[in-house]
Amino acid sequence: MAPERPATQRVPRLVEQFERGLDAPICLTWELTYACNLACVHCLSSSGRRDPRELTTAECKAVIDTLERMQVFYVNIGGGEPTVRPDFWELVDYATAHHVGVKFSTNGIKIDPAVARRLAASDYVDVQISLDGATAEVNDAVRGAGSFATAMLAMENLRAAGFKGFKISVVITRHNVSQLDQFKELADCYGAQLRLTRLRPSGRGADTWHELHPTAPQQRELYDWLVAHGEQVLTGDSFFHLAPYGGPLPGLNLCGAGRVVCLIDPVGDVYACPFAIHQEFLAGNVRQPGGFAAVWRDSELFAELRGPQSGGACASCQFFDSCRGGCMAAKFFTGLPLDGPDPECVQGYGAEALTAADPATTPRPALDHSHRGGVRGRREPVPVTIGRRPQAPPAHACDENPLAGFPG
C-alpha cells in the first residue's frame, strides 16, 4: 500500500526515486494492538486478542519521537481496534503535539458524541470508519452482527460534531462491488470521503480471499467506476494492478513496500507492508538499538526491496510497465512466485498461475491473534479459526533457537 494520491501529476523519474526508497517513509501503518471487539473474516492482521508483548505507552512515545525526527508526516493507526487501548487518546495527543499527524481506522465502537466533538476540533487527526457493506446484510456477513449499526452510529456522531471529510473505508469484495454507488451516496450524505481498498489474502483473509475477492468482470466494473469518480475517491493506491485495463488510476501506482511505506505491528515488529505479516517480510523491531530509524535505514530486506526488481515471468508482458507485477503480498499468500503475475492480473495470467499453485506449500500468515471461540455479536465461533490453530507458538525474530518454528 502506498500513501494517498498526490495532488500533482505523476512523473516517471519521481516514481523511480520512490522505487529506490526514501530516507524516511512518507507515511506508515502502525497497528497499535491486536485486540479487537470484532472478528472480521478478512482481517489482514488476524486480530482479536491482545498480545502481552504489546509496546508500552513509553515505547510508543519513543517511536513517535523517532517519527518526528524523521519527518514522517502522518501515521495510519490501526489494529486490531486501536481505540480499545486505554492509552489511545494519550498517544494521539502525543503524536499531534509532536507534528506527526494521525489517521486512524476504527470500527466506530468508541466514537461517542464527546469523542466525535474532540476529533472534529483537531486538524491533525483524521478518522476512517471501516464499513464493508452499504447495507447491514452485506457488511455484517463479513464484519459480524451489529457492526454496521456501530459504524453508522459513529458516522452520525462525527457528522453531528461537524467533522468534515472523515473517511469511510471499504475493502472491496465480491459482495459489495455492486454497492459502489450506494457507498458514494452514503459518504456524500455524511460529508465524508469514500476510500476503497483492495482485499488481500493476508491474515484471516488468506482463508477467505478465494471466496471474497472480486471476479474478473467485477474488477472491470470497479476499474471503470474508479476512473469515473477519479479524485473524489481515495484508494490508498491499492488498485494499480488494474492499470492495464486502460491507464493508471490517480496515485503513485507502485508498490511502496519498504520503499515509501511500511508497517509497525503491536509488538514493534517492522514489516515491509501492512499486508505482509510474515517472517519473510520482517525487517526488524523498534525495540532494537537504533529503533525504527535504524530498521528503516539498515534493514537488508528493505535494501533488497529498494534494489532493481526482476519482472520475472511478467517482464515480457506489454502491460508490465503499468502494473509492475502487482501486489507482493497478494502473490505471496496465494502461493505465487513474487516475480510472476498478481493473482488478480487483469490479463488472466494470475488465475492461470493460481490453478498451478500448491496449497500445501503456500505460505501461511505468521501470527494469529484470533479470538478463540465465540465473539460478542457472533452467535457461533468464528469459522475461519477452525482447523488453523498453529501447532506451536509462532516463531519470532527474537527467537534464537535454530529450531524455532518446528513443532516438538
Add this chain to the structure above:
Amino acid sequence: MFDLDKPWRIDDRVAVRPEPFGALLYHFGTRRLSFLKNVTVLTVVRSLADHPTARSACAAAGVGSSALPAYERALATLAESQMITMRTS
C-alpha cells in the same frame, strides 16, 4: 489563475520535507500530499515569504524567463491545493 505579481507564502498547516529530488509537502488540513520535483522549485517555495512577489522569488532562485511558465504552473497547482497561500502584506 495564479498571480505571479502577488505576495505568497507556504500555508501554516503545511510541512515541508526536503528530498534528493526536491521535496514532499503535506497539508495537515486537507491531508493531501504534494511533490516538489526539483530543488529549484523548493527554493522558490521556501523563499516566497521573503519576497514581495512570487515573480521575484523565482528570479532570485535563478529561474529564467523561458522556464518561468513551468514554475508558474507549479505554483498554480500548489495554490489550488492550498499548499501556498496569498499574503495580505
